[in-house]
Amino acid sequence: MDFDLSWILLGLPFAFVLGWVASRLDLRQLRIENHQAPKAYFKGLNFLLNEQQDQAIDAFIEAVQNDPDTSELHFALGNLFRRRGEYERAVRVHEHLLSRGDLSLADRQRAQHALALDYLKAGLLDRAEAALLKLEGTPFEAQARLALLANYERSRDWTQAAQIAQKLAHANQGSFSGRLAHYLCEQAASCIANQEPEQALSLLQESIETAPDAPRPRIDLAKLLNSQGKPGEAYAALQKSLESSPAATPLIAGPFAEYALASGHSFEALELLKTNYDLAPSLDVLDAIVALEATVQGPSPSARDWYVRHLEREPSLVAAAKWIAGEKLEHEQFHPQVQRALDHAVKPLTRYRCAACGFEAKQHFWHCPGCQAWDSYPTRRVEEL
Structure with missing residues (x-):
């Protein structure tokens, strides 16, 4: 049968018209989609930059409804919910992302990390731990371990915290020897509270080996030895701490003088403290010197003259x-009132202040109760900072 080419020639214009109509329809649909989703998205960004979070959330919800397959919009929405403290809604957004079968591996890991942050911010530590452990072997592994470390510290699970710290150290994420020593000291404190002195002694010795220059292990060890009726060994432990951690002398001076008196090392301790005071004057070292001199020489004004010497070196309301x-004052009858006013005035000056968050306390903390930072408290009082 002969094939008539005229039919092809007649069909070409018709095919061209159909193709043109189809392309116009596709372009129109594309324009509609591009007009709806990005417009809502950029509107949300504008609200966010102007710190109008409520309007930004509404805009992002609109954008998600117009383009439910866009993961970036979900991440933006989830992060906004978390920042506003709406953790339950943030969890739902990130769980929805994780439930999608078409989500890429990178976005899945990112959603898992975001979900873990939601749980952490909400204070759901058990769920946060489970979510963070799933990030092992992912690009978020280091961040997850740091979050786990903070989580275990917060719940005072020192054994798990030590394991995570060792993993971070092996991964070259920093030096954690000082923090590991603190964990061992915390475990030792628990053993002492549970009447397990031998276990506490072993942990403190391990802590000294972990961080030989850290002052806390030897200070805690000396306290334990003294409680066991061994002031001589306690004195020796603090003497080593003075050599390895001279900056911590203000914290060591008080108990050092106490153990020296109990073990018969008063003269030796007095000379050591005087030498240290000459190098770095300190109120706590000053008090220890006065206490030792008053004991060695007997009650006399010469021991208290150290306060006047201190005032000659630097002004101090506490020393005054x-x-x-x-x-003895000229108007001795007014001495109690004057002394009461002075004691009230110097009380804030004798506190310790966290260098990280400014939290002040009467006692020195190794772990700040305000910001949870380690070793953030200087060894000197507020007046000396």
Whole structure:
């Protein structure tokens, strides 16, 4: 049968018209989609930049409804919910992402990390731990381990915290020897509270080996030895701490003088403290010197003259108040009122202040109760900072 080419020639214009109509329909649909989703998205960004979070959330919800397959919009929405403290809604957004079968591996890992952060911010530590453990072997592994470390510290699970710290150290994420020593000291404190002194002693010795220059292990060890009726060994432990951690002398001076008196090392301790004071004057070292001199030489004004010497080196309201406390004033009948006013004035100056968050306390903390930072408290009082 002969094939008539005229039919092809007649069909070409018709095919061209159909193709043109189809392309116009596709372009129109594309324009509609591009007009709806990005417009809502950029509107949300604009609200976010202007710190209008409520309007930004509404805009992002609209964008997600117009383009439910866009993971970036879900991440933006989830992060906004978390920032506003709406953790339940943030969890739902990130769980929805994880439930999608078409999500890429990178986005799945990112969603898992975001979900873990939601649980952490919400204070759901058990769920946060489970979510963070799933990030092992992913690009978020280092961040997850740091979050796990903070999580275990917060729940005072020192054994798990030590394991995570060792993993971070092996991965070259920093030096954690000081923190590991603190964990061992915390475990030792628990053993002491549970009447397990031998276990506590072993942990403290391990802590000293872990961080030989850290002051806390030897200070805690000396306290334990003294409680066991071994002031001589306690004195020796603090003497080593003075050599390895001279910056911590203000914390060591008080118990050092106490153990020296109990073990018969008063003269030796007094000379060591005087040498240290000459190098770095400190109120706590000053008090220890006064206490030792008063014991060695007997009650006399010469011991208290150290406060006057301190005032000659640097002004100190605390030292002045302590000196006046033992002096006879011209109007002695007013001495109690004057002393009470001075003691009230110097009380804030004798506190310790966290260098990270500014939290002040009467006692020195190794772990700040305010910001949870380690070793953030200087060894000197507020007046000396």
